[in-house]
Amino acid sequence: MRVVFAGTPEFAVASLLAALRSAEVVAVYTQPDRPAGRGRQLAASPVKQVAMARGIPVFQPESFKSAQARAQLRAFQPDLMIVVAYGLILSQSVLDIPRYGCWNVHASLLPRWRGAAPIQRAIEAGDTQTGICLMQMDKGLDTGPVILSQAIAIESDDTGGSLHDRLAEKGAEVLEDGLRLLRAGIRPLPRAQAEQGVTYAHKLEKAEARLDWNEPSERLARKVRAFNPWPVSEAMVAGERLRIHAATSLPLTHNQPSGKVLAASKAGVDIACSEGALRLLRVQREGGRPMSSADYLNAQPALRKA
Template identity: 70%
Template sequence: MRIVFAGTPEFAVPCLRAAALRGEVVGVYTQPDRPAGRGRGLTPSPVKLEAVQRGIPVFQPDNFRSAEAKASLRALQPDVMVVVAYGLLLPQSVLDIPVHGCWNVHASLLPRWRGAAPIQRAIAAGDRQTGVCLMQMEKGLDTGPVLLSQAIDIGPEETGGQLHDRLADLGARVLADALGLLRATLLLPPQSQPSAGVVYAHKLDKAEAKLDWAQPAAVLANKVRAFNPWPVAEAQLAGERVRIYAATALATAHTASPGQVLDASRAGIDIACGQGVLRLLRLQREGGKPITAQDYLNARHNLLA
């Protein structure tokens, strides 16, 4: 079998490894190298690094609008093209090139959380379950029929980073199962997505990370988990801007103004919210490193004064 793989970030690497296990990946498409780091030097994507290490040819077109880009893909004679967080929309003329079309590994239970940030949106919304769908791609954004899916529970304290890693591994297992069936010429029956329950997972914006103490504590706790490790929740704490890496919601009743510090102890720093209390457990001062609430209080021992 001849497989072409298209992906860019770390999330796609386990799927590339699963696809390449038998040496069947004949080409890898990934985003062009981008400036990164303090020196702003051109940096290859995690998928490119994995492909180069495996000796797989790498292609990095800006898009697929040119006849040359389509001809290069056609020359690879793919049986199937696997797409995982590639970052480019593929026109129908590209979707039609592989014998079995293009498969997309998507980190949600479609049609819920179509789009760019399904992992973080699921946590921020308080979802208790998510999963991975292997979808037959069509022109619409994550609208294609589902070939295989697998659900998992979201842990009550699970962060965006932790769920990202679990779903990346789950996606690789789902993809491996589908490729095994394709090798055995067992075509997966496509299941159309239901029209009800469509929700879009819009791309994350750093401005969303600013917490509003007037919101319920449960909502803010979910945001803290969702935005760890990026963009990381931030808020004003007794006149100081801090980033918050871990927090828990308490159903404590109070009459204090949102943002007021109610208590500060080894257990955490309790902040009044519009409803309930948010207990800060791990936070970061300007220019510092993430520390426990206890270490933070050692530096600001007069927080309640």
């Protein structure tokens, strides 16, 4: 079975490795190299790095709008195209090229959280469950029928990073199951997504990371978890801007203004919110490294007296 794989970030790597175990990957498509790091040097995507290390031809078109780009894809005579966090919307003319069309590994239980940031949005919303859908792609945004799916629980301490890693591995498992069936001559019957329950996981923006103490502490704690490791929540604490890497909600009652430091100890720094308090557990000062709140207080002894 001849497979073309299209993906870009670290999330897609586990699925690429699954495809390599289950089929002949004849080509890999990924986004063009982008500036990265402090030096803003061009860097290859994680998917490109894995493909090159295994000697798989890599292609990086800006789009498939040109007849030349589509002809190049057609020349591989793919039975299937697997798309995982590729970063391009594919037109019907592209979806029709592979014999079995295009499959997408999506990190949510569709139709909930279609779009760019389903992992973080699920945590932010307080969902207790998410999962993986293997979807037969159509020209809509994550609207295609689902071939296979598998649910997983969102743990109370899951961050965007930890849930990302678990879903990446689960996505590879579900993809491998689908490829195994296809290789055996069994085409799973795709089922249409429900018309109810559609939500969109809009792309993360850095501005969202700024915490507003006028919100309930539970909501802020979910944001801290969702936005770790990117873009990382930040807030003003006693006149200083801090990045907040870990925090927990305290369901206590107080009569203090939002944003006031209620207590500061080795256990953490408690900040008044509109409802409850947010206990900061791991913070980062401007220009510094992440540290425990206890270490932060060693440099800010006046807060203990707040």
